[in-house]
Amino acid sequence: MGKGLPKRSEDYSQWYNELVKRADLAENSAVRGCMVIKPYGYSIWEKMQATLDRMFKETGHSNAYFPLFIPKSYMSREAAHVEGFAKECAVVTHYRLKNDASGKNVIVDPDAKLEEELIIRPTSETLIWNTYKNWIQSYRDLPLLLNQWANVVRWEMRTRLFLRTAEFLWQEGHTAHATRKEAMDETLKILGIYSEFAEKHMAIPVLKGIKSESEKFAGAVDTYCIEALMQDGKALQAGTSHFLGQNFARAFDVKFATKDGDLEYVWGTSWGVSTRLIGALIMAHSDDDGLILPPNLAPIQIVIIPIYRNDEEFNRVTEKAVKIRTSLQSRGYSVHFDNRDTYKPGWKFAEYELKGVPVRLALGPKDLDQDTIEVVRRDLREKEIINMDQLEGKIESLMPDIHRTIYLKALKFREEHTFQADTYEEFRELLDTKGGFVYAHWDGSAETEALIKDKTKATIRLIPLDIEKEVGKCILTGKPSNQRVLFAKAY
Template identity: 70%
Template sequence: MGKKLTKRSEDYSKWYNELVVKADLAENSGVRGCMVIKPYGFAIWEKMQAALDKMFKDTGHQNAYFPLFIPKSYLSKEASHVEGFAKECAVVTHYRLKNDENGKGIIVDPEAKLEEELIVRPTSETIIWDTYRRWIQSYRDLPLLINQWANVVRWEMRTRLFLRTAEFLWQEGHTAHATEKEAVTEAKLILDIYADFAEEHMAVPVIKGTKTASERFAGALDTYCIEALMQDGKALQAGTSHFLGQNFAKAFDVKFANKEGKQEYVWASSWGVSTRLMGALIMTHSDDNGLVLPPKLAPIQVVIVPIYKGLEQLEVISEKVLPMVRTLQKMGISVKYDDRDTHKPGFKFNEYELKGVPVRLAIGQRDLENGTYEVARRDTLEKESVPADEVVAKIEWLLEDIQRNVYQKASDHRDANITEVSSYEEFKTVLETKGGFISAHWDGTGETEEKVKNETKATIRCIPLEDVAENGNCMVTGKPSAGRVLFAKAY
């Protein structure tokens, strides 16, 4: 499996980059800033996708698909939206190539210039709201609850696998409602879905909150978010849900006839999570030996490695193991029996440890004689000998216990790294020596927020939803504050 990973304590960033590549999750591509998601990494994303898709559909949402290309004029219809994305857009200007007459290969045909440039979607609000104008006529057409699974392009200069790439995969929901209250309720519902998914499937504890005005999505009136804390003390935004008001409805003239027959603009929400969740998953749980995956998202939940000398011994082990494999599969547990004769057991143990497979079974001649399996769990690296007739029940219990344990470990880490401060000096000391979330009073002004960001590189990650209002004084200016907010350095 090559040399060991760099230790997290030595270079967390290098550890992360090595792990993504060595665990066969993704790699950089020939296209600058874009990644190739390898089958093992994509299998994790597919599990995320399947769980979220079910949660969306269970709450009445439907999937659709909208164009990759957005006419430039659409993007300019909502002023704050275009301002927010203008610097990140990839633009299509021509529609044809031709051979260079001077023999210098293929060139863009200057005669094939588009009448209007097309933007490769950075997000789909504009193309979708242009479509909704045709779909929505009366209150009977509402609510309209649409989601799409797609790729988007945001031209990032500094890229990092999963965390920040020029192209990434995501889902984006876009909904239309008859009233403001319904649209706000929708945005909060999705926030709860994201939080439940993060905690129950990813085993990542999150804090729900709202963004400050400067951190809101371009074109939103309110942005709700879930924030997670990574092992190195940096925060990661794991999902956002936006209340868009009537901004896009007015920009694209999307009206409906209410029950009294009067024309009104619809109210909107949009929301999304991306392959950035893969980065959150890796950095929340993994260790110096490799990935640690929560069982609910592990492509392989159980691997069985035979230890044998000669094909005859392998046949005997296989006769013992294969019925159990079928039993586990019928129970909905993904299991792999690795009987490859091209790699030794030690290599396989290292491989599955690196890839974060939650449960590993080994069986050799001595185990056959004793009627046992050696059972190892990835999260704690503990091993024990389990009687063959108890091993299925043991696997069931282990998968549940590992899911619980990795969440609890992450939750304990998060809770131990939330620090309340009362002064700016204390804030800066904690930020440099401990990191994590720092709970502090803020006077609510963009000027103070910008000052802290410029001087410390920490940003307000969220205004927590669940915190009780607590009057105090801003740590920077001493002005009155209605409550604490969470600061952190972030990815």
């Protein structure tokens, strides 16, 4: 194992793969396409969970848990839905193993075939709506606002740690409402939560919009999304919120009695973010020396490195370091004092840079004599020696400043990589030379969209929600268009 990471400029995806492993976030597992999320990586997920869970609860949602297995017949109830997921479903066919004739190998017992095969959930709409049918009879049972934290399986051919794995962790919200408007409001409310989370906690600027017909969730009427731009100029969908209309209510016959005594189908939404967000976090901010984590999600926000030459110095430094740790912890920071004697300071500096710890404090004999401490911020690598009594104030201003700085850096990058194209040649040129987001006119047809994707690998990431209408001509067909849509190559 070499010391440095591959350079982003030379091989972005190799840089990403190496970084995920070297920073101890995750590794490949014995099962193809699946990952082991290591403690440091999982800790980031736990922080994401904690914040999102609080945001969901604050907006009236409750958590529940539905099974991993879905009866095969449920999948076919909603036609578009089965179409969308059929090609990537893992199926349970048997429920027992036994020894083979030699007694050495375990085989599937052919006598233990399931009556009805079970699908491992690729998402839970079908099972949940089948359950909602029993829970909802009257308008008084609505709205039903549930979320679940779960794993799902989508049998992908090509996988990458966090970005696309056969099994991944996520949350899926499933709500039921009495009116179309209420369900639509819910869809947009969640989109707002996702976008706020991305910007205020992940420090990633995102664009909100609606998916084209061919990019939307199978079974939804409309899919809303947030899209972020990664440092290699590729877009990444960071969250989706679906307006399901009455599609699943019809498929699973979920009706409710209105105040007037009429029977109507329930309106639904579903929405989710996954461990893919960790991939977004890595690719949005990190550099050639390692991760750069926003303070709100960093498992360790502050690390203290002791500098010493002998036991006497170590003891003096430790005494002071422990006091600093306690004081910062009491202010709510997560602080790690790395007192291992088995690694040198220089090694530790590099290690915590690799792991993206936002603030590093170094404390040595000179500091004790002069009542100072060295403060280094990971994002800008600025090193400062300050008086000890300024430390708490310094940390207090540093944390939000780091957040702001990396957010603005990501925003600047996005702005510098967002273009408008008015002709196909221009469009092509931008994608080939600069990458990034390109606003262009599109005639609204799935055929044109597919053709553009075929020729350029770029897809419509979203149809912007709050953009001025503008009459123009489709870059490919020249047919009329009344709004630009956002194109990019995407993960």
